[in-house]
Structure formats: structure tokens, C-alpha cells
Amino acid sequence: MTYEQLSQHVADIQQSALVFALRSQEVTYDEKTKTYHDYISDIQVDPPTRETTGQFEVVAELFEPFYRMPDPAELRVLRGWVASAAAKLNHDGAEISVDSGFVGSNPQLGKMDAIASLISDWDGFAAMEFHENFLGHWPHVTANQFSIALALVGMVEAEAALWEQARLDVCDIAHAAQTAMDAVGDCRAEDVQFTLNVFSSIFSLSTLVVPQAEMALTLVGEVAAVAGATPVGDKKEGKFTGQSPEEIIDEIRASLDELTRRINASEDKVRESADYALGILATHQDKFTSPRPALADGTRANIKDDNDGFGRPIG
Template identity: 25%
Template sequence: MSDNYGDIVSEGKSLKERFIELEIEYQAMQAYNYGNYDEYKWTDEEKLQQLSSYTNEYRDEIASWFADLDEMFADLADLPDPASLISAAEGLEPALVQLAGPIGQVDLGNGVQYPPQPNFSRLPSMENYLVDWNGVAADNFKSNYLPKFAAVAHHEFHAVASLKSALLAAAEMWKQARLDVSNIIDECNSALDDYDGGKDSADAVMALGIIGAIVAVAAVPFTGGSSAVLYWTLAGSALTVTGAVVGNPPEPKKELDIKGDSPAEICQSLREGISDMKIQWIEDEAFIRDQLYRLSDTISGYSSPSGSDGEPRPRYPYYGGYTSDHTYSEDTVHGFVLPRPSLADLGPGNVRGGFGQPEV
């Protein structure tokens, strides 16, 4: 096995030429003496003459059987770059540091511990600084804002960690996809080696690296009496987290079998293997997409209808909005973003007295 992804197009062209040459030989053997040159004691020179004649007459036609390989490998050479996804995930690190809160947090996706954020150490003594501040706004700030601030940071930390995990899951998926593309070319050449070496039937089994991008799931408890549960995706199947279970991607194929009794059959087996890989990529991408939809739904205050069977259903956007029977909860929204104080936007032009009249 090799990681030659950067050379996919040239490797594909070489494989295509090998298919053409071996298929020409195969068809020539079928055309002359029903595939058995030795039955009529042909000399090597006569065999070469017959093969040359057959090649001149049928090469273009046989080459057309494999013409689709150029586009197929050009498409496979343009898979997403895992490095850009990893870079985006790493760009979230500063936010996780700031949201670690007064007691610190653990990123469940990779087990990294974030120490307490020093700025939160001042929260317990904040009321001492506001002792002379009285009134409705003061009471609301002291009762409803300060006590919930740390909990909101906790939820925001895990929401950001969830986004990071989804990015890393996608990066790992495309990293393995690129490796699988490289390996399937190697396995196809191995099958052609078997055929060219005189085996009756070529057969090369390839173990797939794509194993389903994400598996573990977890639940974050909310404050404020909300029963909503936040679902997020974790990169790394070794981690087991107790919580609400969201289904995994469809079970992927563990291996591909590149085989056939002729070069054309081996090539068709290659096409089918690549099709199977692409289907798995689509399913894994859809799984990551739905996990992000669920995360977005929860942050926006939406949860699946009560009594829904199976895993939580995301709200799918469509042109003009959403069609959904999900339940909306403002308390859930406030688990991530505290309500904006009523006085936040007031100024000399809109401050009013107790009877709704502008102050003079």
C-alpha cells in the first residue's frame, strides 16, 4: 500500500494504458484459436505478428472501453484538502480557552483539558462591586445574569468543541478517502499482476480506511429547567461517552474486492469499487451535516417533537425557511446566550418614565 495521492492523475493514466495493452492481448487470444496459441503450434514470431495485426485494427476500439478512466481519476484527484479543515478546527482553540469557565473544561473529542479561565475568578465577588447599585435592573442583573454566566460559558464551550470535532471528523474522513484512492490503484495493479502472471482469475482484496467518520455522541445538561439535550459529533471512535445516542453513519464496507477473468472485468470491478467508496463518502458527509444541523437547532432553541421515535431529527432548511414541527424553547436559547437586558439599548432619546412618557 502507498500514499501516492498527489500522483493520482498520472497513476490513473498509467493504469489505463496497462488495461488497454492487456485487453488487446486478451482479445487477440480469444480471436485466434479461441485463446490457445499453442494448439496450432504457433511460433513466437507468428504470435507477435498476429498480435500486431490485431492491435492495428482494434486498438482504438478497445481503448474506448477505458476512456472514462481519465475523467474518473481526475475527479478523484480533486477531493477536499484535510489540511484546510484541520486549520479551521485549530482556529477555534482561542475560543475554547476563553470559554473554559471558572473550573476548566475537557474537550470530549480528544480528551484535552483546558484550565480555568482567570477572568471568571471575579464572578463570585462581582456583587460586592455592585452593592450600591439598586433597582429593577440591578436586581435582574444580580439574580438572572451573574448566576447563569458560568453555565452559559459551559454550554458555549461544548458547542464550539462540537463544531471543532465535526471539522476534525470531516478532515479525517477525507484523509482516509485520499489514502483509499491511492490504495485502490495499487490493488488494481496487483490484480492485473495476477492476471498477467497467468493466474486463471485475478483477485486483490483491499482493506478500506473509511470506517465511518464519527461515532461517539454525548449530551450536555442545560440549566433553566430546559429538558433539551445538545447532541454533537466527536472525532475518534475509541471514545465512549454516556449520553443520548445519535445513530452512527451507515455501516461502511470493510474491504473492496478487485477481481475478474479479463482486464475489462477487472476494470469494471474497479469502477464498482470506486462507486462504493463514493457512496460511503456521501453517507458520512450527510451524517456530519445532520449532526451540525442538530447542533444549530439546539442553539437556536429547537428540539424534536416529544414522542419522536429514534434519533433526534434535524430541521432541514429549504429555500425560504424551514418546514418543521420541532418545539421551540427560549430557555434553551438562553442556555447559550443570555437575554439582552431591556435597558441595553436605552439612551436620552428613548428613556421613558413610569407612565410611558418621555422624560423631560
């Protein structure tokens, strides 16, 4: 069963509940002809009343919110875009592994490292200002920017992992519910188990430090993609034990509520990482931007030395 087949699977669960309820009225359902028959005479009878069918429509209502979950494939495309942006800020020259892929480097940005040697013989006030306020901070500023970009890569990767697992989990619930519903009334039926893995697919990693960066950021990502990653939560085993359609529907409701809780808990972990990164940006803006060199706006008319007048325009 795939996620795209979820709505049909839910309809099958609802139909199985209805078929069992009709047994008490000595009515059977022919799957091939989609018709209803008297159990004893096998004569075709009218379809069940709205009152009978309506009591099981809650099954579709319970699953309905899960039909609109984000597409993990689209999030992984977004991850590629964010990783590409991060690569433009990586001037260290080495690829960095983040979750399920690598973030490249920008050779052009790395050429700034050669500037120091090219202007090593510069002297004077302007040269000192350029060295101290701009060139000396350049590696740290770009490394700090790169750290934030890597945190964003991890957040998007975590979101993709979350919703990929959520889709698998809701399908697992539906499949187990269908099996349990089909077995209602069978004295030999066994409990039907399922597993919720959403919470255990996200991890929190706080030890990633970019070379020359002045701070470490908490990074969230996909636990399966990083060796040694620690899940923020455990998987949860569940099972259907109901002996009637109503009992199984109650178990479906409880299972979907638990899945929702685990999705929200995972989202909270991603949100915490985002809030932390935003907090650092808000309180340490000077760590992420370089002062604009005064000479950058200089022209022949306004570049001058206050001591000896050098640079003043003639006249």
C-alpha cells in the first residue's frame, strides 16, 4: 500500500465495518457485483439505510487530515536549493557532509584569502582600517554565515524525513486497521500490531562547528543519514485488539491522535533549531556582516588625507 492509495484503503476499512454490521441484520455483501443479499435466501435486497452507513463515516473523517501531508520529494528539492546557497558561502575549500548529502564549496570566495598577501606592503591609516575592520573579519563572517546556511539545510532535511515517515506511519495504521476489521468476529484472530517511527526519525546534533566560525549551532536532521546521530524520541509499538467495528474505530482514533502528537513533537524540535538560529542572528548581527570599507565609496573627489591633504582635488 502506498500513500497515494490511502484514501481507497480507508474506504475499504469503512466498507469492512459496514459489512460486519450488516451481518447482524442477516445481510451479506457481494464484492464482485457490489450488491447486498439476504443471508438465507440470497435474494438481492436494498442497500443499507443512511442510518446504517452513516455510523461508519467517522473513519474517513479521522483520516482526512492526513491526506494533505507535505510531499517529502518537494522538500528534498528545496533541500538541494538551500545546500546550493550554502555552498556559495563555503570558502574553506572542502565539502561538508550534512545529512543525506554534501555541501560543496565556492572557489571564487576562497580567493579572498589571497588578498592579504597581495596587499601586505600597504601602509597608512586606510590600510590599517581595511585590515582590522574588514579583511581580518572576513573568514569568520563567511564561516558564521555558512553555519546558519548549514542549519537551514538540516532543518529542511529533517522536515523531509519527518513527513516521509509520517506517510509511512499513517499507511501502517490503515493497513493494521483493515486487517483487524476484517478479522472481527473470528475467534482465532490475533492482535494486529503496527509501529510509529516519526519521532525517532529526527535527531538533535549540537556539536557541528564550521572551521573559523565563532559559534556552534544546534543542527537537526535525519537520523538515518548521519552516523552516530541520536534520535530525540523512541519509536512506539501499537496494536489493534478490538472485537467490534466500534472498538477498532476507537483504536484508530487513538492511534492517529498519537501520530499527530509525535508529528507535533518532531516539528517542535525543528522549530527550536530555527528559533535558536534566528536568536543568534538577531543578537549577533555584527558576526554575520562585514563593515563596509570606507574606500569602497571613495572617488577622486572625496579621497583625502586629513594630515597632508593628499588626494584633494586640484583647486
